[in-house]
Amino acid sequence: MNKTDSPEPEGLMLPVPGVDYGPLDGLLGYALRRAQNALYLDFYRATAAWDVSPQRFAALVLIARNPGLRQGLLGQAMGLHRSGALRLTDWLTAQGWAERRDRPGDARAWGLHLTPAGKRRLTPLEAAVAAHDAALVTALGEQGLTLKAGLERLAWVATAQSTAPDNEPRRQKT
Amino acid sequence: MNKTDSPEPEGLMLPVPGVDYGPLDGLLGYALRRAQNALYLDFYRATAAWDVSPQRFAALVLIARNPGLRQGLLGQAMGLHRSGALRLTDWLTAQGWAERRDRPGDARAWGLHLTPAGKRRLTPLEAAVAAHDAALVTALGEQGLTLKAGLERLAWVATAQSTAPDNEPRRQKT
DNA sequence: TATTGTTATACTCTATAACTATA
DNA sequence: TATAGTTATAGAGTATAACAATA
Numbered sequence: 001m002n003k004t005d006s007p008e009p010e011g012l013m014l015p016v017p018g019v020d021y022g023p024l025d026g027l028l029g030y031a032l033r034r035a036q037n038a039l040y041l042d043f044y045r046a047t048a049a050w051d052v053s054p055q056r057f058a059a060l061v062l063i064a065r066n067p068g069l070r071q072g073l074l075g076q077a078m079g080l081h082r083s084g085a086l087r088l089t090d091w092l093t094a095q096g097w098a099e100r101r102d103r104p105g106d107a108r109a110w111g112l113h114l115t116p117a118g119k120r121r122l123t124p125l126e127a128a129v130a131a132h133d134a135a136l137v138t139a140l141g142e143q144g145l146t147l148k149a150g151l152e153r154l155a156w157v158a159t160a161q162s163t164a165p166d167n168e169p170r171r172q173k174t
Numbered sequence: 175m176n177k178t179d180s181p182e183p184e185g186l187m188l189p190v191p192g193v194d195y196g197p198l199d200g201l202l203g204y205a206l207r208r209a210q211n212a213l214y215l216d217f218y219r220a221t222a223a224w225d226v227s228p229q230r231f232a233a234l235v236l237i238a239r240n241p242g243l244r245q246g247l248l249g250q251a252m253g254l255h256r257s258g259a260l261r262l263t264d265w266l267t268a269q270g271w272a273e274r275r276d277r278p279g280d281a282r283a284w285g286l287h288l289t290p291a292g293k294r295r296l297t298p299l300e301a302a303v304a305a306h307d308a309a310l311v312t313a314l315g316e317q318g319l320t321l322k323a324g325l326e327r328l329a330w331v332a333t334a335q336s337t338a339p340d341n342e343p344r345r346q347k348t
Numbered sequence: 349t350a351t352t353g354t355t356a357t358a359c360t361c362t363a364t365a366a367c368t369a370t371a
Numbered sequence: 372t373a374t375a376g377t378t379a380t381a382g383a384g385t386a387t388a389a390c391a392a393t394a
Contacts, residue, residue, distance in 0.1 A: 011253040011255065012333065012336075013253035013329075014250075014253075015251075016247065019236065019243070019247065020236075020239040020240050021235070021236065021239070022238065023235060023300060023303075024235055024236075026307075027303070027304075027307045028307050028310055028325075029213050029217060029228065029303075029310075031322050031326050031329070032206070032209060032213060033210070034325070034326070034329040035206060035326070035332070036206055037253055037329070038328070038331075038332035038333045039203050039332045041332070041333075042332040042333075042336040045335075045336050053383090054207065058204065061195070061197060062193065062196075065194040066194050070352080071352080072351085073193065076190055077187075077190045077193050077195075079185050079186055079187035079188075080385075081386060082354090083353090083354080083355090083385075083386070083387085084384075084385055086353070087383095087384075087385085088384095106352080106393080106394075107393060107394090108351065108352040108353070108393045109352055109393095110353075129197075129201070129203075132203075133201045133202050136203075136328065136331055136332060140327060140331060143320070143323070143324045143327055144202070146324065147321065147324035147325070147328065148205050149317070150314070150317045150318075150320065150321035150324060151202075151205040151206055151209040151321070152208070153317055154209045154212070154310065154314060154321065155205070155208040156212075157310055157313040157314060158209070158212035158213045158215070158216040158310060159186065159188070159212045159215075159216075160313075161216050161219075161309065161310070162186075162212065162215050162216045185385095229361090244375080244376095245376070246375060246376075254362080255363060255364085256375075257362075257377080257378090258362055258363080259376090260376070260378095261361075261362085262361095280375080281369080281370060281375095282371070282374065282376070283370095283375055283376075284375085284376075
């Protein structure tokens with residue numbers, strides 16, 4: 001049951017004329033899903049030349065800004081299981097974006113680094129993503145300024161509800 | 175050696191201390207992804223008794239409000255391919271939520287309907303989802319009022335960008 | 349004993365393509 | 372020809388469980 005992401009490649013979620021959406025139209029969660037769906041498709045359009053999903057883009061940025069990052073820590077930052085971080089890293093290395101290097105001090109762990117080619121390719125990709133994002137914020141005008149703050153707060157609030165003591169069987173803290 | 179229990183809550187996209195997120199923290203799209211991740215997990219917590227994903231919940235509402243809905247139209251409303259709508263419908267019927275009935279006027283298509291049991295179960299499920307959503311909006315206070323409007327606008331704007339001809343930026347009414 | 353990463357496996361979601369029946 | 376639904380298959384994405392090497 002642990003599906004934390006919305007399904008990634010999707011078609012457009014347009015409101016269909018003549019269909020009654022009932023309570024869905026009133027739900028914050030449904031509005032969020034619609035927005036994410038549209039943004040996802042737009043991200044793909046804006047970065048088609050690189051063939052990198054939003055998740056993989058995030059991984060590349062994290063490795064670039066944290067050279068030597070452990071595989072497991074990368075997964076933790078992205079909400080992935082260890083095995084998921086492995087698959088993700090496998091893909092990044094197979095595509096020549098990143099590489100595993102030995103990590104001084106702990107022979108169990110890898111240190112992740114971008115390859116020279118990965119660094120070169122990431123620069124224009126980051127610029128394309130930033131431009132794509134900025135275009136949306138610009139189109140939103142004043143709303144754009146408050147929307148991001150609202151989303152960050154929403155993430156915090158939803159997490160707080162999920163992890164409140166009464167809501168879920170408590171897990172041990174490590 | 176191996177632990178049968180995982181002590182860490184997995185799936186949460188929490189900011190990891192000591193990790194530099196670089197430009198990700200500044201992106202509207204990344205804030206959206208974090209919020210959606212948190213909301214998804216919270217939805218599961220709030221509706222655990224029904225074992226229905228957000229997508230399946232949306233399908234149930236659409237069928238309830240549009241009795242006799244065609245399978246393909248359901249998929250269109252949800253951004254799914256026909257084959258995806260088929261799998262979704264298969265699940266709903268297998269679980270006893272919905273059923274396919276012959277559709278008068280077109281022998282090719284099914285009309286989808288909730289079963290009596292499905293109707294009975296949907297009522298409290300809708301209430302639980304509404305309560306879950308309302309709790310979030312309440313916790314957000316004033317921001318909650320504007321956030322939903324901002325998300326709806328964002329979905330519109332991103333869709334417009336995606337479907338704009340060529341790379342020409344789409345003019346947008348503010 | 350706990351961790352880091354790996355291997356193997358399975359399940360979900362989604363897509364494409366070819367097919368049948370009907371329009 | 373076009374549409375509605377189905378079947379078969381493939382590919383991400385993520386999960387669990389068992390394992391080896393290391394701490």
